[in-house]
Amino acid sequence: MAQQTSMMQLFEKLDDLKSVFIYGQKIIPVIHSLLDFMKDTVPLLENINKSIAESTNKIPKAKHHIHDVTNATELATTEILDIVDTIS
Structure with a gap:
């Protein structure tokens, strides 16, 4: 029973790790775009x-x-004004 619980916890941790990797795959293009933007903007600034x-x-x-x-x-x-005064 303890071994089964340990395996369940292991699979839960693996699922969490998989979620982290999926999130990383989604965030990397955003970070890449941000870096490209900064690369273009810094020289202008x-x-x-x-x-x-x-x-x-x-x-x-x-x-x-x-x-x-x-x-x-x-x-x-x-x-x-001096010239005007002399004329007047």
Whole structure:
């Protein structure tokens, strides 16, 4: 009787193991697809990161140029107003 119980437990464990293998066969294609997606996506994310870093480095230079343009505009406006005052 004990041997029969042991055999039943063994078969139950084998059925559990079979279920694990069946699940593995189903999940492996999903994991493979996920890895393919990551392989395609990671280079894109690296390019985006590089682009953001380059843009971030250019912001101070752009700020400086905007400041220069603002100063030039202010100077030109003052000169125009001075000319208008002399005409009036």
